Amino acid sequence: MKSRLSALCTLGAMGMVLAGCSTSLLGTSTPTPVPAAPIGSTTTAPLNGEVAVAFPVVACNSSSGDSLGDQGWRPPILLAPIPTALVGKVEFYSDGVHTLLGPTNWSCARASPDQSGKGLVVYPSNDPSPPVSGPPAPGTEGIFATFDTTGRTKGIALVCPFFTIPMWQQQEVSCPNKPAGEVTSMPTPDVASVLDPAGVAGSLVASGGVHQVTGTVIFPQVVPAVMDGSSVNVAAETCSLTDATLCPTVLSDFEVREFPVPASSGG
Numbered sequence: 688m689k690s691r692l693s694a695l696c697t698l699g700a701m702g703m704v705l706a707g708c709s710t711s712l713l714g715t716s717t718p719t720p721v722p723a724a725p726i727g728s729t730t731t732a733p734l735n736g737e738v739a740v741a742f743p744v745v746a747c748n749s750s751s752g753d754s755l756g757d758q759g760w761r762p763p764i765l766l767a768p769i770p771t772a773l774v775g776k777v778e779f780y781s782d783g784v785h786t787l788l789g790p791t792n793w794s795c796a797r798a799s800p801d802q803s804g805k806g807l808v809v810y811p812s813n814d815p816s817p818p819v820s821g822p823p824a825p826g827t828e829g830i831f832a833t834f835d836t837t838g839r840t841k842g843i844a845l846v847c848p849f850f851t852i853p854m855w856q857q858q859e860v861s862c863p864n865k866p867a868g869e870v871t872s873m874p875t876p877d878v879a880s881v882l883d884p885a886g887v888a889g890s891l892v893a894s895g896g897v898h899q900v901t902g903t904v905i906f907p908q909v910v911p912a913v914m915d916g917s918s919v920n921v922a923a924e925t926c927s928l929t930d931a932t933l934c935p936t937v938l939s940d941f942e943v944r945e946f947p948v949p950a951s952s953g954g
Contacts, residue, residue, distance in 0.1 A: 739766045740774060747782040747795035747807060769936055777933060780809050780830075787924070788940040789830045790933060798833070806833040818893075823927075825888060826896020830937060831925040832945070837906075838918030846906040846921050848890050849879035853916040866890060878942060879904040893927035900927045903938045907949040920947035 741764045761783045769777065769788070780787050780795035787795070789809035796819045798806035808819050809830040818827050835842035840860050843852065847862035849871060856862075865871065869889035870882040881891055881902045888895030891902040902925040912919050924941040926934035 739768055740771060741766055742769065742774075742778050742788075744779040744781050744786070745793075745795060747780055747797060749797055767940065769940065773933070773936060777936070780807065782807060785832065785834065785945060787830055787832055787945075788937045790928070790930075798831075805835070806831065808832075823893045824896075825893060826898065827893045827927060828929060829893065829925075829927055831892050831927070832941065833923045834920070834945075834947070835922075836918050836920050837916070842918075842921055845923055846879075846904060849873075849881070849904050850906045850913075853914070856916050863890075876908050877905060877946075879906075880938075891925045891927075893925060896927075898927070898929050899931055900925060901931065901934045901938060902926065903942055905942065905946055907947055909949045919949070922947050 744762055744765055746761055761781050765779050765786070767779075767788075776791060777788050778791050780789055780793070782795070782797055785807055787807055787809055789795070790811075792812060793809050794812045794814075794817065795807060795809045796817065798808055798819055807830075808817070810817050810819075811828055814828075818824075818829050818831075823829060823831065833845060835845055837843050837846065837852070837856070843856050844860045844862070846852065847857060847860055848865060852862075866883075866887065866889040868884060868887035870884070872880045874880055881889070881904065883889035883891050883894035883900045883902075885897055885899050886895065889900075891900045894900040902923060904921070904923040906913070906921050907919055909919050911917075922941075922945050924938060924945070926937050928934060
């Protein structure tokens, strides 16, 4: 590990911003309190206290708990502009294709095929019934990510409550109305921020429990594909944590790191 950090410090000398190379990359900067994000917003996380810090990367397993083996690129650490106040509280989880930020010392697995699209779930390691198959129960703690395409009905259903889509697609999935009590905003035309307060069974998975659930839904506004209903890659992440202070950073990282590559054909 020491040699790896030394190599990263050498990279820093070539232009990368690394924190605390003289001692440790893992969070030697002075912590800065992270202000609470506005309700319904995940893209306005403050820059105060954010420097490029190295965070560990945990390998995800299959939904059955087996190792995924050498699939894709899964580095042991990643540099990220995350508030230094969160050093030791969060780390990355990756299946070699997608990477999520989540609480430290949790577990990660690919969602089983019966869930919408392809996804990852980060959940407490001591959970006796990991939420990796089927919809999680209201109040279930976890980070839930889904990757799909509007070339599939489940992909359409993922985005239709928040974005304008052609009428024939709305009819195809019987797009539901916005649940009562759910708070949404559109930080950009491509991103919907969603908040389901405690007790509100809304659009987000695991909502309806004793704590609030926040999420982000990404639908790249590729023209003319979004107007004629052609297939576009989409993604969504839900943050269901009893300590909701981590969620703004978790969701903001997802928006940047996992924004789907705009395309007019499914992937």
